[in-house]
Amino acid sequence: MQNLPLVSVICLCYNHEKFVVEALNSVLNQSYQNIELIVADDCSNDDSKKVIVDWLKDYPTVQFISSKINLGNTKTFNKAFQFAKGEYIIDLAADDILLKDCIEKQVNTFLSSNKKNLAVVYGNAEVISENNDHIRYYYEVDTEKKTIKKPASGDIYLAMLNQSSMICSVSSMMKRDVLEQLNGYDENLAYEDLDFWIRASRNYNFEFIDSILVQKREVGSSLGNQFYKKFNSRTRKINHSSYVVIKKAIALNKTQEENKALMKRLHFEMEKAYRTLDFWLFIKYIPLEIKLRF
Known part of the structure; x- marks a missing residue:
């Protein structure tokens, strides 16, 4: 797969000591191999940094960024993005898990799509508990695990404005060029995804992959709560x-x-x-x- 595009996975950690190793291993265990992994700890006040440093002893080529003060997700991502070399970017929270064929399906979709100006591909996610128990699927599925009501693809700008469709951000892969043209995440915001989807969908297309690509962990501190x-x-x-x-x-x-x-x-x-x-x-x-x- 050396001729396939490089994918940069930026794993953001803040107080994820219980989950971060599982998240990092899910990147290394991908069926797609042309990946660079960048880990950024946003001044966690638990043992996350120690857990990461211990894990890195076996993977010395993985880049690690450790903030001395808590910057927040948007600033930490933009900081790590400066080191990324990939054509495609994944923003991975350190309590979520990429399924084995996640990146392969995302890259294949980018390469085979007939949509012009494609900025983002995204799929479904299994929502799990702190103990890895199944809670639900982000988009409801049938017996064959296919989405019953397909979220938006193509020009999704109106759908983002009126909430008629939602993006499963943890299952998304973004094109590097688009992130650069939009100057990354807005660092003045407390969260990044909605703002980025709106700004990106103004001039670019999105494509939905009807597969479960990730496991999204739901904990008490999750944004939706x-x-x-x-x-x-x-x-x-x-x-x-x-x-x-x-x-x-x-x-x-x-x-x-x-x-x-x-x-x-x-x-x-x-x-x-x-x-x-x-x-x-x-x-x-x-x-x-x-x-x-x-």
Whole structure:
């Protein structure tokens, strides 16, 4: 496979001491072999760094970046991305697991796709517990493990605005050139994926792979468990980041149809602000709604 494109897997670790070795081994055990692995620890306050350093003794060619202060996911990823040489990039959380044929299927999809300007390929994921027990599939599947309702492919910009389709970020592979053109992740945000999907889908295509590619671990600190907590600083940061994402999307929109689609997401975010008693954020959304309407 030496003639196939290089894939850079950036594994981001923050307090994942129990899971990081399994995540790293899942990269090394891929059926696709032309891979470089970059591990970045974002100043974990558990024993993650020690676990990684011990693991690296057997794999001295793996690059390791250790932050002296906690930077957050977006800054840590961009920092590691500067060292990546691959044509394609995977952003792997250190508590998730790549299935053995994940990268092979992703690269094959990039190489065989008939879609022009393809930026991202993504697939399904099995959601598992801290103990590796099955919880559900990210997209519901039939008895043959095929997705019952296919998420969006091609031009998915409207789908990203109105939430009619979701991207399983942990199962995605991104084209390096697109990441560079978009200047990586927005470091002002508390999370990266929605903003990147919107910005990328404005001018590029996406393609869905109808296979289970990864195991996505769901723990108490997972992003999805933070949206509705009241008087929680992390919840406020996440929900305020969503406000910034919507504000940026308004600037990208070109038609009234796109504004109408974004209105649906804006109302969803306003509801979150109301339910978490973040009334200042709720009020900030009102001028954005007026702008979208008129």
